[in-house]
Amino acid sequence: EVQLVQSGAEVKKPGESLKISCKGSGYTFTSYWIGWVRQMPGKGLEWMGIIYPGDSNTRYSPSFQGQVTFSADKSISTAFLQWNSLKASDTAMYYCARQRAPNWFDSWGQGTLVTVSS
Amino acid sequence: ETVMTQSPATVAVSPGERATLSCRASQSVSSNLAWYQQNPGQAPRLLIYETSSRATGIPARFSGSGSGTEFTLTISSLQSEDFAVYYCQQYNYWPLTFGQGTKVEIK
Numbered sequence: 001e002v003q004l005v006q007s008g009a010e011v012k013k014p015g016e017s018l019k020i021s022c023k024g025s026g027y028t029f030t031s032y033w034i035g036w037v038r039q040m041p042g043k044g045l046e047w048m049g050i051i052y053p054g055d056s057n058t059r060y061s062p063s064f065q066g067q068v069t070f071s072a073d074k075s076i077s078t079a080f081l082q083w084n085s086l087k088a089s090d091t092a093m094y095y096c097a098r099q100r101a102p103n104w105f106d107s108w109g110q111g112t113l114v115t116v117s118s
Numbered sequence: 119e120t121v122m123t124q125s126p127a128t129v130a131v132s133p134g135e136r137a138t139l140s141c142r143a144s145q146s147v148s149s150n151l152a153w154y155q156q157n158p159g160q161a162p163r164l165l166i167y168e169t170s171s172r173a174t175g176i177p178a179r180f181s182g183s184g185s186g187t188e189f190t191l192t193i194s195s196l197q198s199e200d201f202a203v204y205y206c207q208q209y210n211y212w213p214l215t216f217g218q219g220t221k222v223e224i225k
Contacts, residue, residue: 035214037162045154045162045205045216061213062119095161103209104152106173108161 002026004034004096004109011115012086019082020112022096029077030054033099036070036081039111040092048094050102051079059102086116120144120208124217130225131196139220141189141206150210153182153191156219157202165204166191196222 007021022034036048049060053072060070069082079096094112097105121144131137141151153166164173166182169189179194193200201224206217 044219045156045207047207047214047216049213059212063213097162102212102214103150104164104167104207105154105162106164106167108163111161 002098002107004098004107006094006096006109006112009113009115011117013118014088014116015085016116017082017084018086018114019080020094020114022079022081022109024077024079024098027098030074033102034070034072034079035097035099035105036068037095037097037105038064038092039095045095048081050099053077053079086114088116088118090114091116119213120147120211120215122206122208122215122217124204124206124220126220127218128221128223130223132225133198134195135225137193137196137200137222139191139193139204139222141184141191141217143187143189143208145211146186147208147210149185150208151182151184151189152207152209153180154205154207155200155202156205157199162205193222 003025005023033050035050038046048064051058051070058070072079096109098107123142125140149169151169154162156162170182181192203219203221205219
C-alpha cells in the first residue's frame with residue numbers, strides 16, 4: 001500500500017526556521033515526484049512545487065520560489081519542505097503528494113499544520 | 119499562469135440527485151485535467167485524471183468530461199459521503215494550478 005506520512009504539527013514564532021518531512025512507503029520512492037501543496041485556513045489548494053527524489057530535480061511555483069526549499073533523502077525515502085525565516089502568513093496546512101510525472105497527484109500525505117504566531 | 123475558475127462556488131443538492139460541477143481554464147490545457155475531493159479535516163483525494171479516467175477505487179457515479187478550456191465533473195447520484203469540496207487542477211503548463219473549489223452541500 002502506498003503511504004505518505006508527514007511529520008506532526010508545528011507551532012513557531014516569526015523569524016524561526018522549520019523543516020517538515022514526508023516519508024514514502026509501499027513504492028519505489030526514487031521513481032515518483034513529490035509535490036507540496038499549501039492550504040491556508042479556510043482556503044483552497046495552492047501548488048508550491050515538486051521534487052524528484054531520484055536526482056533532487058526541483059521545480060518551484062513562482063509564488064514560492066525563494067520562500068521555501070525542497071530537499072529529499074533517498075536513503076530514508078523522505079522529502080522535506082524547509083523555511084529559513086517563517087512569517088505569520090506561512091500559517092497553513094501543508095500536504096505532500098505523489099506524482100508519476102509532473103501531472104496529477106495520486107496519493108497524498110495526511111498534512112502538516114504549521115502555525116506561526118508571536 | 120493558467121487560471122482555473124470553478125463554478126458554482128457552492129451548490130446545494132439533495133441526496134440521490136445529480137451534481138454537475140464546472141471548471142474553466144484561461145487557456146487550453148488539452149485533456150490535462152484532474153479532479154480531487156476534499157472532505158472536512160481530510161487530505162484531498164484523486165477522483166479523475168486525464169479529464170475522464172477514474173482513479174483506483176473511485177465509484178462509477180463520478181465521471182469527468184470536456185477538453186481545451188471547459189471541463190465538467192458529474193456525480194450521478196449523490197451519497198452522503200460525497201458532500202465535500204471539489205477541486206480541478208491543470209497539469210498542461212507550469213506552474214500547475216488548482217481551481218478555487220466548489221463546495222457540494224446538502225439541500
